[in-house]
Amino acid sequence: MAERTPVKGPRRPRATASMADVARLAGVSSQTVSRVSNGYAGVNEETREQVLAAMKELGYRPNSAARALKRGEFRTIGVITFSLSSTGNVRTLEAIATSAAAEGYAVTLLPVAVPTQDEVRGAFSRLEELAVDAVIVIMEVHLLDAATIMLPPYVQVLVVDSDAGEHYTVVDTDQAGGSRTAVEHLLGLGHHTVWHLGGPEDSFAAQRRTDAWRAALAEAGRTPPPLIRGDWSAESGYRAGLELAAQQDCTAVFAANDQMALGLLRALHERGRRVPEDVSVIGFDDIPEAGSFLPPLTTVHQDFAEVGRLCVQAVLRKVRQDDPERGTTLVPTRLVIRESTAPPSSPGR
Amino acid sequence: MAERTPVKGPRRPRATASMADVARLAGVSSQTVSRVSNGYAGVNEETREQVLAAMKELGYRPNSAARALKRGEFRTIGVITFSLSSTGNVRTLEAIATSAAAEGYAVTLLPVAVPTQDEVRGAFSRLEELAVDAVIVIMEVHLLDAATIMLPPYVQVLVVDSDAGEHYTVVDTDQAGGSRTAVEHLLGLGHHTVWHLGGPEDSFAAQRRTDAWRAALAEAGRTPPPLIRGDWSAESGYRAGLELAAQQDCTAVFAANDQMALGLLRALHERGRRVPEDVSVIGFDDIPEAGSFLPPLTTVHQDFAEVGRLCVQAVLRKVRQDDPERGTTLVPTRLVIRESTAPPSSPGR
DNA sequence: ACCCATGATGTTTACGTAAACATCAGCCAC
DNA sequence: GTGGCTGATGTTTACGTAAACATCATGGGT
Incomplete structure (x- = not known):
């Protein structure tokens, strides 16, 4: 038998x-x-x-397990993201994965479903047992501090979208520079002032875009109109747009991302305010669809690929050379002018 | 000293x-x-x-390396994607990562920059050395066959977006059902026929949507108009839209995804064809922005979360029980009716 | 002719974990 | 009281790899 x-x-x-x-x-x-x-x-x-x-x-x-055991390193980078909902995070993630692959590193994904303290802590505690040499965090970090304490000390941390430059190494788009460019473009066209449709309060990226908007207006001696807030979604942009459409003195709006700008365009259209004749609209991100909006959207282009590349470079420098450097690296933006911005029909001032 | x-x-x-x-x-x-x-x-x-x-x-x-070595498993799933450009892939990936985490598995990302045979082969050969128990492929698979030969035999493979049901286990959205629903909705409104803005030739998802469109029309006894092809991008939808706007007898268009529908809307608007009064437009995917298009887009909703969940379930069943099952699992779609579809102003037939 | 540098290959060991097996004390049944 | 059973813990071993060290020819220099 x-x-x-x-x-x-x-x-x-x-x-x-x-x-x-x-x-x-x-x-x-x-x-x-x-x-x-x-x-x-x-x-x-x-x-x-x-x-x-x-x-x-x-x-x-x-056998990679045996190799890792022997070598004491995994050749793997963990990436913690708060969902992959935003285009920016996704494109950054993609660039990170590509750059990491080029360096012979793999990327392990650690999604955090809900951005609560507990969830973040949970992701980090899963991470503790995980086979990674370093961690890149793509998310707002005000929930981070309590969690990182639990990380094994040899794990290097690098953060995107954060003001935590003193505590961590940070790589990010130059949010302030981009916002300034946007505001100055509109002022340069002759608009008296620029309204702002900001992102959610708990986002540092949103915060910095809003701060820079205020600063740029102040520098030009203009009074900032009241801030209107959305949550990054097109839907929230639409709601904000309904408000803005009612403001007859509003001729220029800087939306903190392209999705909200999309909703804004729809609201303005519905209320009969023409873009760009009556109102100029500018976005942020330059998502692939931005050129197909009605009208095609002028927006601030972010170089996500570069952000991802720098993330990997920086974190590998830390892993390989134990580089203790802190501080923030900013990636410049570029203004993409399309058809949603124009001089005001009755120039301000 | x-x-x-x-x-x-x-x-x-x-x-x-x-x-x-x-x-x-x-x-x-x-x-x-x-x-x-x-x-x-x-x-x-x-x-x-x-x-x-x-x-x-x-x-x-x-130490997870030692654990993996001892246990002979990594508790990790590799995901191969051809870039993260499409919303669908990203959302599927996210769901996979979340479901995997819930099962105690990590997800390792393997981006393939360019969908050439060499690139795919390269990703798989990197994978060979990688610490994964199974692989989920999210991409068109006509490049796959030559590559999988190189996989270690214990690695389970599962595929999304493919017609490879005989060779692999496949989980996918019910592309055919969704397309049929879209076409029937338009016919039901009284349109004489439905034009189709299809996706790129090398995508099986696109292929199936196109086939189902033809079949649904045939079933209703209508002659399908000539197929127009895009490449998923809004820009390609715009170009196609310019063509379609010239077709005076075109009153209803089924776009194979929402991005192309967006470009289409812009082209129709530019050419003075009103949506939905002159032309009804329906999309596919139900991306978050679809409700904020001008006008809000009627579209076929895909349940990406469910696809991801089923992927993980199926692949873990294979890993844990050596389940040799082949075949295809389809996830149903749901029609979301918004404002871009309406009865034709001069009913057909 | 002899020494030693050189190159090619083999042997030993350790990485951290966990299964398999071994030990040992305490306790119940007869 | 003795045999065996149970529960708690210790010892040995193996997982697959690669560094460190050991061995052994070969050949050039003197």
């Missing part, structure tokens, strides 16, 4: 060849296999070929 | 306590620490507390 395999036995054996198997087949020691596998010099060409042949025949793949 | 630390020594020692350290401090064997760490019963309450105290004092964290 044939030997039967256990029905509910523990785990079926990995059908994977190990170095020892390869070594046996090739008639060499497992150390020589290791040398070939890692591309060390000092292996006879003939021997190397034999080993390679044996690897191929057995379908040998190095 | 103080002993100096090596300057360019190999890697600085992990400042992490091991089980042995904890065991020493607690005055027990490391096996007992292991038992406590893994929550086994059969440890004296008093002993357990001592061990826990020692763990806390030393800041002990289990």
Whole structure:
């Protein structure tokens, strides 16, 4: 009778060849296999070929767990994000993954469903057991401090979208510069002042865009109109737009992101205020769809790819050289002028 | 003189306590620490507390590499995506990550920059060395076959957006059902026929939406107008829209995604064709912004969260039970009726 | 002819964990 | 009281890799 395999036995054996198997087949020691596998010099060409042949025949793949254990590093970066709802986060994540791959690092995703203290703490505590050498946090960090305490000390942390430059290394888009550009563009067209449709209070990015808007107006000697707040969504932009449409003296609006600008455009259209003839609208992000809005949206272009690239560079510098550097790196923006901005029909001042 | 630390020594020692350290401090064997760490019963309450105290004092964290090596599994799922450009892929990915986390699995991201055979092959070969138990592929799979051959045999593969049901397990949105619903909605409003703005040729999702559109028209005894193709982008929708605006007999368009619908709306607006009075437009996906288009877009809602959840469930079933099942699971869609569709002003037929 | 540097390869060991097996005290049944 | 059973804990071992060290030819220099 044939030997039967256990029905509910523990785990079926990995059908994977190990170095020892390869070594046996090739008639060499497992150390020589290791040398070939890692591309060390000092292996006879003939021997190397034999080993390679044996690897191929057995379908040998190095076991990354054993490697990580031996090397003491995982070649993996963990990324914590508060959902992937915003285009910006996603594009940054994508750039991080791509850059990391180019450096031979993998990226492990740690989604935090709800941005509560508990949830963030939970993500970090899952992280503790996780196979990562470093962590990049893409989210507002005011919930972060309590959580990071729980991180193993060797894990490097890097943050996007934060004012935590003193405590962490931060890479981010130059929110202030971008906002200033937006405001100055509108003022330069002759608008008397610029209204602002801001993002949610708990976002540092939103906060900085709002601050810069105020500062740019103040510098030009204009009085900032009352701040209107949305939550990044197009829907909230629509609601805000209904308010703004009622303001007859409003000729220029700077929306803190493109989605809200989209909702804004819809509200203005519904209320019969033409863009850009009656009201100029400018956005932030330059999402791919922005050029297809009605009308095509003038907006501040963010270089997410660059942000992601810098994140990986910085965090790997930390991992590899134990670089203790703190501080903030800003990535410049670029104004993309389309058709939603124009001089006011009755110039201000 | 103080002993100096090596300057360019190999890697600085992990400042992490091991089980042995904890065991020493607690005055027990490391096996007992292991038992406590893994929550086994059969440890004296008093002993357990001592061990826990020692763990806390030393800041002990289990080493996941050693664990993975011992257990023979990584508790990690790899996800291969062809960029994160499309909303659908991103939302699916997010749901996968969330579901996986709930099951105690991590998700490792494997972006493929360009969908060439070489790139895909490259991603898979990186994957070979990677610490994953299973792989979920979110991309068109006609490039897949050659690549999967290189996968270690124990890695389970699951595919989204594919017609590869015979070879792989597939989870996907019911593209055909959704498209049929869209077409029937428009026909039901009284439109004589429905034009279609399809996605790129190399996308199976696009292909299926197009096929279902044709089938639904055929079933209703209508002749399908010539197919117009875009590439998913709003810009391509705009270009297609300019063409369609010239077709005076076109009163209803089914766009294969919301972004193209957005561009379409802009083109129709520019050419003075009112939506929905002159032309009804329906999209696919129900992206968050769809309700803020001009006019708000009627569209086919996809349940990405459910797709992601099912992916994780299915792939874990394979991992845990070696479930060899093949075949396709379809997730139903839901029609969201907004303002971009209405009966034709001069009813057809 | 001899020494030693050099290159090629083999042997030992350790990484941290957890399964398998071993030990040992206490206790109940007869 | 003795045998065996149970529960609590310790000891051994193996997972696959790669650094450190050991071995052993070969060959050039003197």
